[in-house]
Amino acid sequence: MDVTLTAKLFAALFAIMNPLSTIPVFLALTADLTPAQRRSALIAMIVTVTAGALVCALAGQAVLSMFGIDVPHFRLAGGLIVLMIALSMLSGDDHSSHQGTEAEQQHFETVANVGVYPLGLPIALGPGTMATLIVFAQEANGAAGVAGYYAGLIGYLVFFAAAMALAPVIGGKLSPTALSISKRLMGIILAAIAMEMITGALGGVFPGWRG
Numbered sequence: 001m002d003v004t005l006t007a008k009l010f011a012a013l014f015a016i017m018n019p020l021s022t023i024p025v026f027l028a029l030t031a032d033l034t035p036a037q038r039r040s041a042l043i044a045m046i047v048t049v050t051a052g053a054l055v056c057a058l059a060g061q062a063v064l065s066m067f068g069i070d071v072p073h074f075r076l077a078g079g080l081i082v083l084m085i086a087l088s089m090l091s092g093d094d095h096s097s098h099q100g101t102e103a104e105q106q107h108f109e110t111v112a113n114v115g116v117y118p119l120g121l122p123i124a125l126g127p128g129t130m131a132t133l134i135v136f137a138q139e140a141n142g143a144a145g146v147a148g149y150y151a152g153l154i155g156y157l158v159f160f161a162a163a164m165a166l167a168p169v170i171g172g173k174l175s176p177t178a179l180s181i182s183k184r185l186m187g188i189i190l191a192a193i194a195m196e197m198i199t200g201a202l203g204g205v206f207p208g209w210r211g
Contacts, residue, residue: 002148009152015190019163020182027171029114041115046161048120060134072204078131079197085128089187
């Protein structure tokens with residue numbers, strides 16, 4: 001098993017999905033719900049994230065092929081998306097691709113199940129997360145690479161579900177300072193991952209650069 005790929009994918013998902021930032025949003029959007037409704041929202045969120053992540057992992061390459069998009073160009077686009085999200089995190093802001101625009105946020109509390117939208121999509125599983133999953137899936141070569149990829153993906157999904165299930169406990173211990181620090185640390189990690197995606201893509205688009 002490719003342990004390096006496992007660790008890189010887990011770190012990338014942790015940085016871009018950042019449960020420490022998602023937990024306060026989950027608690028805010030479910031504050032007026034009954035315990036049963038909050039559990040329903042939690043389950044819907046976890047199911048949405050899991051299903052969406054598996055679709056990206058299993059069918060991402062097929063979707064690219066259907067639209068005639070080659071791997072290097074998609075990797076470059078994905079890297080730029082991830083880099084924009086990372087730069088927003090470094091400045092302490094929430095990128096609209098994951099948090100929604102102001103107009104979209106006004107409708108968050110009126111949807112039937114906040115676990116599906118906006119918590120599942122796009123807050124937890126946004127364009128940056130989808131691009132990351134597809135790009136890393138393309139890097140999983142051979143049995144060892146595939147095993148490492150799915151070990152990282154499944155491991156993170158289990159971790160994410162556990163963190164969200166403990167949201168009331170964790171949320172009570174998170175201070176604004178801790179959230180701010182964690183967001184910037186995740187932004188640095190995500191920026192490094194984005195640059196690796198971009199430079200790898202440029203090497204594929206311009207093979208002459210590799211000498």
